[in-house]
Amino acid sequence: MxxxxxxxxxxxxxxAVISEEATPTTPTSKFLQWLIxxxxxxxxxxxxxxxxxxxxxAIIFRGTHLLFAFALVFLMYPTRPGRxxxxxxxxxxxxxxxxxxxxxxxxxxxxxxxxxxxxDLTRWDRFFAVTGVLVVLEGTRRVIGLSLPLTAIAFLVFxxxxxxxxxxVLMEQLxxxxxxxxxxxxxxxxxxxxxxxxxxxxxxxxxTGQLFMDFAMSxxxxxxxxxxxxxxxxSSLFGTVSGSAVANVMVDGPITIPLMKRxxxxxxxxxxxxxxxxxxxxxxxxxxxxxxxxxxxxxxxxYAQVAVWALVPALLYYIAVFVAVHLESKRxxxxxxxxxxxxxxxxxxAVRGHLFVPVFVVLGGLILGYSAPRCALAGALACIPIxxxxxxxxxxxxxxxxxxxxxxxxRNTLAVAMACACAGIVIGCVxxxxxxxxxxxxxxxxxxxxxWAALLLTAIAGIILGMGMPTTPSYIVMVSxxxxxxxxxxxxxxxxxxxxxxxxxxxxxxxxxxxxxxxxAGLARTSIWDTGWEAVRLAAPAYIIPFMFIYEPSLLLxxxxxxxxxxxxxxxxxxxxxxxxxxxxVLREASWWERVLLLAAAILLxxxxxxxxxxxxxxxxxxxxxQKLSARAGVARRGQ
Numbered sequence: 001m002x003x004x005x006x007x008x009x010x011x012x013x014x015x016a017v018i019s020e021e022a023t024p025t026t027p028t029s030k031f032l033q034w035l036i037x038x039x040x041x042x043x044x045x046x047x048x049x050x051x052x053x054x055x056x057x058a059i060i061f062r063g064t065h066l067l068f069a070f071a072l073v074f075l076m077y078p079t080r081p082g083r084x085x086x087x088x089x090x091x092x093x094x095x096x097x098x099x100x101x102x103x104x105x106x107x108x109x110x111x112x113x114x115x116x117x118x119x120d121l122t123r124w125d126r127f128f129a130v131t132g133v134l135v136v137l138e139g140t141r142r143v144i145g146l147s148l149p150l151t152a153i154a155f156l157v158f159x160x161x162x163x164x165x166x167x168x169v170l171m172e173q174l175x176x177x178x179x180x181x182x183x184x185x186x187x188x189x190x191x192x193x194x195x196x197x198x199x200x201x202x203x204x205x206x207x208t209g210q211l212f213m214d215f216a217m218s219x220x221x222x223x224x225x226x227x228x229x230x231x232x233x234x235s236s237l238f239g240t241v242s243g244s245a246v247a248n249v250m251v252d253g254p255i256t257i258p259l260m261k262r263x264x265x266x267x268x269x270x271x272x273x274x275x276x277x278x279x280x281x282x283x284x285x286x287x288x289x290x291x292x293x294x295x296x297x298x299x300x301x302x303y304a305q306v307a308v309w310a311l312v313p314a315l316l317y318y319i320a321v322f323v324a325v326h327l328e329s330k331r332x333x334x335x336x337x338x339x340x341x342x343x344x345x346x347x348x349x350a351v352r353g354h355l356f357v358p359v360f361v362v363l364g365g366l367i368l369g370y371s372a373p374r375c376a377l378a379g380a381l382a383c384i385p386i387x388x389x390x391x392x393x394x395x396x397x398x399x400x401x402x403x404x405x406x407x408x409x410x411r412n413t414l415a416v417a418m419a420c421a422c423a424g425i426v427i428g429c430v431x432x433x434x435x436x437x438x439x440x441x442x443x444x445x446x447x448x449x450x451x452w453a454a455l456l457l458t459a460i461a462g463i464i465l466g467m468g469m470p471t472t473p474s475y476i477v478m479v480s481x482x483x484x485x486x487x488x489x490x491x492x493x494x495x496x497x498x499x500x501x502x503x504x505x506x507x508x509x510x511x512x513x514x515x516x517x518x519x520x521a522g523l524a525r526t527s528i529w530d531t532g533w534e535a536v537r538l539a540a541p542a543y544i545i546p547f548m549f550i551y552e553p554s555l556l557l558x559x560x561x562x563x564x565x566x567x568x569x570x571x572x573x574x575x576x577x578x579x580x581x582x583x584x585x586v587l588r589e590a591s592w593w594e595r596v597l598l599l600a601a602a603i604l605l606x607x608x609x610x611x612x613x614x615x616x617x618x619x620x621x622x623x624x625x626x627q628k629l630s631a632r633a634g635v636a637r638r639g640q
Contacts, residue, residue, distance in 0.1 A: 291505075
């Protein structure tokens with residue numbers, strides 16, 4: 001593959017972020033196409049205006065966000081694609097969804113002056129409460145599948161049929177309060193997610209996707225197993241834009257997976273590398289997955305603080321994967337791509353390096369203390385002008401790019417918007433029934449007051465929940481039901497929330513239902529199960545990292561810098577040793593006893609404490625010395 005060919009492929013495979021669960025249908029009617037475009041552009045412009053000049057009342061802002069989402073969902077995800085007769089049903093659902101929101105808007109004075117749970121509901125209140133819940137469930141099903149709506153229905157059945165909560169109180173909780181559908185999770189989608197998705201859309205439309213890929217190829221493509229390392233670097237960069245594991249795979253994989261196979265990587269391993277690397281994008285600052293913004297809302301902290309907490313766990317995640325790929329390459333003597341076929345680093349930076357500026361705009365704004373939505377807006381507005389600054393990136397940039405970015409931003413927010421509205425039903429049921437307290441007591445009882453056992457239960461629950469749900473609702477359910485138990489048993493709130501966030505993400509690469517693995521295996525044309533188990537082996541350190549920062553919060557950069565620095569260094573060495581033990585290679589192939597020592601050293605180095613660190617270093621040194629002596633003996637024998 002020539003360098004020109006690599007550049008050409010890169011240009012073609014940087015589409016906008018795609019939905020993880022469903023693909024919207026493009027209507028054949030020109031009128032509907034224009035209508036969808038108009039609604040999507042209006043939605044994006046509305047949220048940009050709000051980010052610049054401040055939001056209205058919470059219920060108005062969240063309701064408007066949901067109103068736009070309903071319109072796009074029922075226009076873009078028809079009941080029966082290609083069957084115009086069913087359009088009447090879609091229109092009916094759209095009218096009911098709009099009516100549910102407009103009923104509050106038109107009676108806003110009555111809404112804000114009524115005394116909740118005391119004033120009686122009107123017939124229209126009851127009608128729109130019921131139809132509103134049904135429309136939210138159906139809209140969510142169309143965009144992200146059945147799992148979350150079925151979960152919400154289970155909570156509704158429990159609240160209505162197995163508790164003393166009356167139907168009127170439940171309807172009021174879910175519809176006429178900010179503790180249900182119009183709760184804080186929908187507010188996060190409206191305030192944060194929409195703007196950062198827009199930022200990602202503008203970056204893609206300004207040509208940043210090609211910069212990410214060329215940048216990764218120029219710095220790692222020539223090294224041992226270079227295409228695998230390219231996948232890691234480029235996926236971490238794409239992750240700052242999309243926050244979606246499957247989207248990262250579909251953008252990055254068509255380039256990196258064929259390159260990995262070409263240079264000798266086994267197809268399941270190549271697919272696993274891309275899946276694992278893409279999944280980590282959701283914990284990669286500065287722009288993380290949508291659940292990170294929900295976490296900031298739950299913990300009442302600035303989003304920049306969440307990004308700081310995530311920095312070291314993300315670093316450990318990618319170091320572990322990078323080391324595993326490097327050792328796999330050494331084991332099978334896999335070469336990189338010839339330098340003649342790769343873009344040169346300084347040429348890449350000279351030609352396209354200025355496209356990194358919008359990322360630095362967002363980072364700088366967050367550091368200076370500006371709100372996250374305003375920083376995302378500034379970054380989005382900077383993308384096209386920055387691309388126009390130089391002739392090398394100006395070609396093809398015009399008003400159509402701006403229009404497409406606005407449309408993409410609205411479309412790509414739908415999955416999160418509907419998931420957050422549906423998760424509000426779950427949260428409303430949990431809150432009004434006291435189920436969260438009951439569940440906390442159950443977890444504490446099952447774990448017998450052991451924090452470690454409670455963490456294990458939470459990790460398993462997170463992976464199971466994430467099998468059928470996107471990260472955001474999976475995290476929200478865990479926070480409602482499981483995180484309080486972890487906190488009660490001694491974990492600090494930031495670490496407990498990060499723990500839930502981490503395992504909600506890891507479900508994307510954990511069999512049997514692993515969406516990122518499915519996407520990557522399809523691109524590699526290999527077995528889903530083989531790819532899944534390779535992904536688990538590659539990401540094994542990632543399953544341990546959350547336990548690390550629960551017991552050592554300094555890994556979240558909480559506490560004094562001396563302790564944090566020491567913890568970070570030993571953790572890096574620990575995950576490296578763990579990757580080496582699992583891959584069975586350090587300087588050469590490791591014997592069984594060397595692998596045992598490597599795994600023991602990893603656990604001791606990962607565990608906080610000076611004594612355990614010292615023993616871990618000693619075990620690691622024994623393995624390295626043994627491998628060096630063995631290598632010298634082999635050289636001496638060959639020389640005789």
